[in-house]
Amino acid sequence: MLASLQLALDKRKEEGLLRQRRLLDSPQAEHIVANSQPYLSFCSNDYLGLANHPKLITAMQQAAGDSGVGSGASNLITGHHRYHDDLEKQLARFVCLPAALLFSTGYMANIGVLGALVGRGDAIFADKLNHACLNDGSYYSLAEFNRFAHNDVAALESLLKVSSAKHKLIAVDAVFSMDGDIAPLSEYLALCEKYDAYLYVDDAHGFGVLGKHGEGSLNHLKLKSPRIIMMATLGKAAGVAGAFVAAEQVVIDYLIQTAKSYVYSTPAPPALSATLSASVNLIEQGDDLRSHLFGLIDYFKSNLSCRKWHLMPSQTSVQPLLVGSNQDALALSAFLQNCGILVPAIRPPTVPVGTARLRISLSAAHTLDDVKKLIVAIHQAESVL
Numbered sequence: 071m072l073a074s075l076q077l078a079l080d081k082r083k084e085e086g087l088l089r090q091r092r093l094l095d096s097p098q099a100e101h102i103v104a105n106s107q108p109y110l111s112f113c114s115n116d117y118l119g120l121a122n123h124p125k126l127i128t129a130m131q132q133a134a135g136d137s138g139v140g141s142g143a144s145n146l147i148t149g150h151h152r153y154h155d156d157l158e159k160q161l162a163r164f165v166c167l168p169a170a171l172l173f174s175t176g177y178m179a180n181i182g183v184l185g186a187l188v189g190r191g192d193a194i195f196a197d198k199l200n201h202a203c204l205n206d207g208s209y210y211s212l213a214e215f216n217r218f219a220h221n222d223v224a225a226l227e228s229l230l231k232v233s234s235a236k237h238k239l240i241a242v243d244a245v246f247s248m249d250g251d252i253a254p255l256s257e258y259l260a261l262c263e264k265y266d267a268y269l270y271v272d273d274a275h276g277f278g279v280l281g282k283h284g285e286g287s288l289n290h291l292k293l294k295s296p297r298i299i300m301m302a303t304l305g306k307a308a309g310v311a312g313a314f315v316a317a318e319q320v321v322i323d324y325l326i327q328t329a330k331s332y333v334y335s336t337p338a339p340p341a342l343s344a345t346l347s348a349s350v351n352l353i354e355q356g357d358d359l360r361s362h363l364f365g366l367i368d369y370f371k372s373n374l375s376c377r378k379w380h381l382m383p384s385q386t387s388v389q390p391l392l393v394g395s396n397q398d399a400l401a402l403s404a405f406l407q408n409c410g411i412l413v414p415a416i417r418p419p420t421v422p423v424g425t426a427r428l429r430i431s432l433s434a435a436h437t438l439d440d441v442k443k444l445i446v447a448i449h450q451a452e453s454v455l
């Protein structure tokens with residue numbers, strides 16, 4: 071086995087697919103120290119710049135002082151602390167859904183929820199560009215797994231029309247993590263009504279950013295229905311870690327009994343929940359952060375002019391620059407790195423073959439000057455590469 075692992079690693083390297091971790095020696099922020107070098111970073115999903123916020127650092131220190139650092143036992147034994155419970159109630163109120171449930175990560179939430187809500191005899195309908203953990207959750211659930219072309223409402227309808235599954239669940243990213251575009255959730259919800267299906271929305275990249283006060287994609291599109299089950303992560307715009315699922319009370323009650331990644335896992339430390347409560351307050355009061363962020367997005371989109379590479383049609387903080395080949399994407403990323411700017415090159419299997427790209431992630435922590443520097447560097451790269 072070891073020899074075949076080495077062979078597989080060598081092959082990845084040859085194909086330009088070997089991934090390398092950078093060693094970080096600073097907090098997650100717009101200016102970071104990675105591999106001992108200072109960089110201006112467009113890599114993180116910390117869209118509001120909360121990951122290093124002084125109020126959240128204080129909240130975490132205080133909460134650790136009065137609740138300790140460990141959860142000690144699973145939720146159904148003695149792990150469910152008041153800080154977890156308060157945060158669940160606060161999140162449900164914030165996203166205007168009846169109830170919410172915390173998971174330690176978004177990955178765990180997707181696996182747990184899909185595994186619990188559907189099974190043999192049921193069917194999941196999934197966008198082809200869904201995040202990997204929605205796919206993993208679908209396989210794990212044993213429900214029939216139907217994939218449709220990206221954002222293609224008609225393709226989805228043709229699948230629903232012929233399905234004889236007992237329970238039907240449409241599962242999609244609300245904002246696509248590597249494309250930044252928003253799913254046609256209103257159309258999907260209409261299909262749910264028509265074909266008695268339910269809608270599972272993964273709002274990892276919309277929560278905190280979209281919506282009137284950062285409530286996320288559902289609020290942005292003004293969608294409300296008992297057929298909606300929402301998931302959002304708390305390690306991106308919320309700046310900390312974890313995830314929650316929000317839905318009708320009966321769904322949450324059922325998940326508490328049956329979502330295995332909830333039942334058989336130790337919850338995140340209570341102090342993290344206390345920190346997240348402070349973070350949700352900052353999100354709710356963060357209209358200025360969001361308007362600064364959307365100002366940067368507008369500026370970037372209207373001032374970047376490339377012939378070789380093009381920006382994908384995204385309205386959100388994820389602004390992918392489509393390059394094509396793995397080697398070209400790596401070369402562009404390396405060029406920017408030499409200019410002191412970090413932007414990750416995203417390659418297959420994270421994105422389809424031939425669509426390697428730079429995933430530029432804008433944050434409210436960036437200044438207009440930061441964005442101008444990035445634009446100048448990309449324009450320079452175009453004339454050199």
Ligand SMILES: *Cc1c(COP(=O)(O)O)cnc(C)c1O
Pocket residue numbers: 174175176177178180201203243247272274275303304305312313
């Ligand atoms: C990041 C992400 C997840 C996983 O969330 P974690 O909390 O990082 O495990 C799930 N879905 C989408 C769309 C994501 O981008």
